[in-house]
Amino acid sequence: MPLTMTTKRRLVTAALLAPASAWLFVFLVLPFIAMVVFSVGERGPAGGYQAAFTFAQYANLPARSAAYWNTLMLAPAGAFLCLLVAYPTAYYLAVKASPRHRLLLVSLVVVPFWTSLLVRTYAWMYILGSRGIPNLLDMIGIADVRLLNTPGAVLLGIVYGYLPLMIMPIYVSLEKLDRRLLEASADLGAKPLSTFFSVTLPLSLPGVMTGVALVTILLLGEYLIPQLLGGGKVFFIGNALVDLFLQSRNWPFGSAIAVTLVAIVVVVLMVAMRIAWRISGTRQVDLV
């Protein structure tokens, strides 16, 4: 029996998507289902999981409100700070830098990724720690400055670590911006600043939205930076999860926290996409 065109097309689609689907099912969907099941269970006598059906874990969420508070404040704040630093940089790279140097400069943005974030964050620990900048300040008479283990240190680490992820999508959206639109704007009497706010900025918003969504979502699950630069004083949900699963072995409570975090990420993502759609006027997914 010869296959019809639509059947064939469906088979091709299925074949193309099968590996990724299988991967996601085994390593994302199944673990997530397990987490949901755990989250309505109880902690076993020696830790771990014991079957039950109770929302007690969810009712207990306020016990970790500090972790939520830190994450939900510092992740968007970090993403916003990244944006403030990244946009001018990306603008320079895409618009002002001479084409001859552009490739080199753009590669430099990615160079930090050649070294592990762990190593680089450790370096910041020393720079901000008592033998680093506070020590130097002490030598010129400014004593007892504490930089490490503060929200500021965590924010600094976030901007440092996530800047390239913010620069790249903005750079791409600015780079593919049609220069003739800027000329058209000037031709119609718009001064440079007006051209920026009427043409450049709105047309680079898809890149901005992508960068902000990317960095925010990754930050919501951040563990390393608060661990090293927040030093147990400024901790994120990620740190709470490690604590619950590995230290106190309270799997159901950890699961409830994780499920809630996933729910928050989904809501954030949906809101971000709605906003992006409204601004760009299309439903085109423009993740660069």
Added chain:
Amino acid sequence: MTSAPTNDIEFRSVTKRYGAVTAVSDINLSVPKGAFVALLGPSGCGKTTCLRMIGGFEQPSEGEVLIAGKVANGVPAYRRPVNMVFQHYALFPHFDVERNVAYGLRQLRPKLPAAEIARRVGEALEMVRLTGFAGRRIHEMSGGQQQRVALARALVNKPSVLLLDEPLAALDKKLRTAMQIELQTLQRDLGITFVLVTHDQEEALSMSDLVCVMSAGRIRQLATPQEVYDRPADLFVADFVGKTNRFAGTLEAGGTVRLGNGAALPAARADLAPGAVTVALRPEAIRLSRGTAGATTLEGTVTHRIFLGSAAEYSVAVDGLGDLLVTAERHSQSQNDLVAPGERVAISFDPGQTHIFPA
């Protein structure tokens, strides 16, 4: 040496270099107020660079560009009283038609009242026959409609000069012809100076009052379309504007041109020194007649015929000279009017219609 600005645009010894490349070389050009000028030339001839120097997107390396009698060197694009219709239109994709057209008006300080902006946008849209499209997004418009939006967006600002960069290049032939007529009508009604850049000689000849033929960064001829066609300044112009037959010959003392096959023509120019010359002849200036020559000395065999309806184009292998292109109008519908490939023909033309250039 200032005079009342009767010229809207003036180039004084303008040169533009990009690194080692000279795009425009020592150009002098005056565009009278209210004229429709076409900058015509092959790609890379510098015509777009000239337009961009008027628009303020490029600055001359040497010389001066004057707009309405004032030196415009160094004046940024946003302070020039000119507007441009860009190639591929450069419409703002994130605005609807109305916001696109209103863009220039919204830049004015002090601010125009919203009602005034709406009124003028409405007028501009009416002028390009797009009333009712105000709320459309750009990507919902056809190429021809986008062209009109670009025109309205430029004209709404009442510029003293409108610059058009290959405005019709992206349109199909029928639409292009319609837009040519429309642009011409608009220009006459508004009395605004139009400067059009095109590589399409037909477009330049049909629309403009003045044609400026350019090549390799220089102006080859600046004249009316008829003048450019009938009296091309040099071989380049003769070749580029319309179709031309060329043959090599020798200008002899006494004003005779001796062609390669020995035929002699009276020279149409007396100012040339004897020596090697090129003779140019338009295809439609040539008449074919069946049989062998009487008074004329050129004969040949028809090798090809392209039937065009109202006329026919022939390729004739002329004895001792090579191929000649001939366009013959048809005067009746009889088959007799058309010469068939393979037939022997005599070739005649008025020597006054030849153009002779130094080779």
